[in-house]
Structure formats: structure tokens, C-alpha cells
Amino acid sequence: MSLLTVQHLQQHFPVRGGLLHRAVASCKAVDGVSFTLGQGETLGLVGESGCGKTTLGKAIVRLLKPTGGSIRFDGHDITQASTSAIRPLRRHMQMIFQDPAESLNPRHTVRDILEEPFVVQKLGSKEERRKWVLELLDKVGLPASGAEKFPFEFSGGQRQRIGIARAIALKPKLIVCDEPVSALDVSVQSQVLNLLLELQREMGLSYLFIAHGLSVVKHMSDRVAVMYLGKIVEMAPSEELYRNPRHAYTRALLDAIPVPDPAKRRERQLLQGDVPSPINPPAGCAFGHRMKHPKWQESVGVDLALREVAPGHWVQPCPCCT
Helix, strand or coil: CCCEEEEEEEEEEEEEECCCCEEEEEEEEEEEEEEEECCCCEEEEECCCCCCHHHHHHHHCCCCCCCEEEEEECCEECCCCCHHHHHHHHCCEEEECCCHHHHCCCCCCHHHHHHHHHHHCCCCCHHHHHHHHHHHHHHCCCCHHHHHCCHHHCCHHHHHHHHHHHHHCCCCCEEEEECCCCCCCHHHHHHHHHHHHHHHHHHCCEEEEEECCHHHHHHHCCEEEEEECCEEEEEEEHHHHHHCCCCHHHHHHHHCCCCCCCCCCCCCCCCCCCCCCCCCCCCCCHHHHHCCCCCHHHHCCCCCCCEEEECCEEECCCCCCC
């Protein structure tokens, strides 16, 4: 049984205007996303900025209440669960945020930050919590003396380690990693990524790993889902997707990966035009519309739900992109 099952998930935000501030339109940040995630598996989620990756992650851990569709976590339907009903489940699903400087309370010491999950879930005595905090710091490679310091006294990589320690404090089953290394130096990125892999092996964690860099996603993920304008356009095992991309948008993202050899030349499919507005998305294939593909009109009215074209390899059956 899958740990996480997402079906036709929608997250729409009202766009208000006029004197009465009424809803005049809807921003379709996530529009019909479906996937599963198994225990101990990592699903990478990639796409351009504004495609809905972070919104999807927040909806899954119920920081946002979905507009439509369903989310089943560990056998529980949490789509419309109340705050009181979902609180016991929160210890099993956590999130690592993109900017560690913004996600850590600057007025709290590291001890306060790491003790808070235990306090909220009413776990342990004061002495036990102090012991658990030191164990968490050791697990993420930080000294015990750091417990009495404030977040601003640490480097960016160290602050992200504090964020990781907070996420694993309650021994969760699922962690949504929202671009956890994008704000870090390249040398520090590898350290944090290796830490995440080590914790996954040790604790059996499942990751939804959101990122821009496809090379990072390939290193981390068992499967990769490519998202464009609120929809998943392709999903496949990591090696299969990088070896045999089927959707034009996936190929364009792979072509954008820099080659470390300046003498090597290759043909690239350059992304043209602008991403359509999620408030008024085009009919048919949004990527074909952006690229002004001559076959785009053929995609209007076509069912673009993902189809399996090879074992575990799903792609949008678009006449202009596949």
C-alpha cells in the first residue's frame, strides 16, 4: 500500500476585484495532479518557478486546504480533515522549507525550536526533551553547544541542518523537501543532500523532493515528476526519464542542464515565449501554446490525462509535445 496517494488534486485561489472585493477569477496553482509515493521512496518534482510545486507540497501536508481532489496519507483521507483531526497525523508528515533564515524563529534559541514539536505533541518530560534536542543536533552534524544559540549565529548550511533536525524530530514517515538546497552554496549543497540520503536510509523516510536543478533531482530521486502550469506532464523512474524523455517540456529542461566541458557542443531546444497565466490558462496543451507549435490546435479538446507509455513511464498524450 502506498504511503501517500494524491488524486486529481486542485488548489485554486480566488482573484478578487471591484468595489465589493468579490472573486472575479481563479488562479489555478495546482490543477488535477495525481501520483503515489511509497514507503522509503523519493519522488522528485521539477518545473519552472511558478508552476505550482511549492503549493502542491503545502497542500499535501495540509498547510493549505485543497480546493478539490483527494489526499490519502498512511490510509487516512486528510483532504478536508479539521485541524483537530489532522494534528495527530502531523507528527508523521513534515516539511523542510526553502529559506532556512525565514523558516526559523529568530527570537528562539535552537533548543526552543527543536523542543517545540515535542511540546505541541505533548511528548516527554522537560529533561527528556533536552536530551532529545542534543541527539537531534548530533544526528545532523551540529555541536551540542549550538542548542543555546540563535539561528542568526549559524551559516546558511547550518541553519538548514537545524530545519532538517526539526523535521525529523518526531520520526515522521514523509518529509516534503521544498528546494532545501537552492539557497546554499554548491559545496554545502552536497553535504546537505548526503545528510538527507543518510537520514532516509537510517529512518526509512519518504521524500517529496521539490527542486529546480535536474541534476540534483537525479541524484536524489527514485522517480521524477515534471510539472508545468499546475499539471504533471511526465512522470517516470529517474534513469528512464533522463535517458528517454517523452514530453517536449521535459526535453527542454534537460537541455538546460549545463555541460561541464566548454569544448563540447550540443543542440538545444530553447524555451521560447512566456509561461501562460494560471488565472487564464490556454485551452489544450499549455506548453504547445507557449511554443506556438503548429499542432497546438489539435490538442484543444483532447483528454490530456497521463497515459502509461512504458512500465512506470507516464506522459501527457499531447499531439504537439510527444
